[in-house]
Amino acid sequence: MDYFLSLGSTVFVPLVLLVIGLILGQGVLRSIRSAVTVGVGFVGLGLAISLISTILEPAVNEIMQRFDFNLSVIDVGSGAAAGITFSTLVGALIIPAVFILNLVLLLVGFTKTMNIDIFNYSHYAFTGAVVHLMTGSIVLAMGASLIQATWSLLSADYTAKRVQNMLGVDGISIPQGYAASTVPLFALLDKLYNRIPFLRNSKLDLTYLQGKIGMFGDPIIIGVFLGILLALLAGYNFTEGANLMMGVVAIIVLFPRMVKIIVEGLLPISESAKKFFNKYFKGKEVYIGLDSALTLGLPVTQIVGTMLIPLTLVLAVILPGNKVLPLGDLAFIAFFTCMATIIHNNNILKTAISGIINMVIVLYVASWFAPYFSKLAENSGATDIKGQTTALWNGNVFDYIIANIGSIGYIGLGILVIITIPLGLYVKKTVAKE
Incomplete structure (x- = not known):
């Protein structure tokens, strides 16, 4: 499993x-060319993400120290969280279990997404590990994990066409464990905004901004101002502030470039998939479920x-x-809002x-999970931080x-299954209408 x-x-x-x-x-x-091109794109995306760690995290730490926030629960970040989760019994079983479930749901037509974002199965494992702590039952724990995996697939189906239109490539979806969980909230809020005249009629995208305020609406110029703001909050001198500002702009510029490389590799696969399913399955669609990092190529996501x-x-x-002191994941907030x-x-x-x-919801839910996560971290021996x-x-x-x-x-568990079936039917009906 570790090798995998x-x-x-x-x-x-x-x-x-x-x-x-x-x-x-x-x-x-x-096939080799398409696959390797996507791999190169992910390498580039990884380098761009490492910029966030290198450039933004030190600034975040400086802001923390300057303002001396008095909060008791430390945010150790998603990397440590995933590692702790995979070290549990549920984490050891989750990959084959979700993979088999996904194949079954595809065969019966309950989903159109094949989730190959294996590394983010950790979200499903975390839910199961918490249920295991609460109940002591591995059956209930795995059941909870598989329910969440199913909800993520349904969420991916629900947003697939929008993702494809926005990124310009057919045949993909985003079932990533966290991004998928935000879809119901953002969809409900979108319906609410459409009832508020000011928000319903809002055209505040980058094109509209540039038309109204010229170069001040350019992503690079916005990045300059955001970099200066963070530098001032961190108390940086000119050299440190200038480097931070250039890093913020680099993040905003580089992510779309890297995603374009991934899209270049996915397009031939998408076209082949269309031909294949039209020929052998009477036009049946199957989406390739990928990481939400793909959506970070949208400048609005990085700016917000x-x-x-x-x-x-x-x-x-x-x-x-709220008890959580944001730290490890604070520089990666773009991942939390990408589906919006x-x-x-x-x-x-x-x-x-x-x-x-x-983010209000995130802070409260992360606070609620703190005792359970702390226990999992203690059992794994993965952190020596005292306290929760x-x-x-x-x-x-x-x-x-x-x-x-x-x-x-x-x-x-029975209630969750009963909820899941009509959810799937609703998503299927909605997608069919679209």
Whole structure:
């Protein structure tokens, strides 16, 4: 299992796409070219993400020290959280279990997505590990994990066409464990915004901004101002501030470039899939489920994500009952709001409002999970931090709902199954209408 996970998305995803390309009749060399191109894109995306760690995390730490936020639960970040989760019994079983479930759901037509984003199965494992702590039952724990995996697939189906239109490539979807969990919230908020004249008529996307305020609406110029704001909050001198500002702009510029490379590799596979399913399955669609990192190529996501860094710190301090000190995941807030950009069709105002609302929920849910996560971390020996720990990564609404209902026992698991069936039918009906 360790070896399987150690391959990383830059190797594992291309290997899976190579096999898919061969099955779809793309030919050996074309399949290799498509798969490796996607792998190169993921390497580039990884380098761009490492910029966030290198450039933004030190600034976040400086802001923390300057303002001396008095919060008791430390956010250890998504990397540590995933590692702790995979070290549990549920984590050891989750990959084959979800893979088999996904194949069964595809065969019976309950989903159109084949989730090859293996490394984010950790979200499902976390839910199961918490249920295991609560009940002591591995059956209930695995049941809860598989329910969440199913909800993520349905969420991916629901947003697939919007994702494809926004990114410009057919045949993909986003079932990533956290991103999928935000879809119901953002979809409900979008319906609410459409009832408010000011928001319904809002055209505040980047094109509209540039038409109204010229170069001030350019993503690079916005990045300059955001970089300067973070530098001022961190108390940086000119040299440090200039480097931070250039890093923020680089993040905003580089992510779309890297995603374009991934899309270049996916397009031939998408075309082959269309021909294959039209020929052998009477036009039946199957989506390749990928990581939400693909959506970070949208400038609105990066701009709003960077704006939310200082705003999340403010929320953490002023929200009554919040215990979490955002730290490890704070620089990666763009991942928490990426599906809002998709659902709100690149509207900056709606995405920003939804992002703030979502971060409020994240802080409260991550606070609730802190005792359970701390126990899992203690059992794994993965952290020597004294006191309670959590991760913003834990602020997952699907985790929260399923863990609470699943902890009731087999009755709770039955309730989750009963909820899931009409959910699937609703998604199928909605997708058919679209």
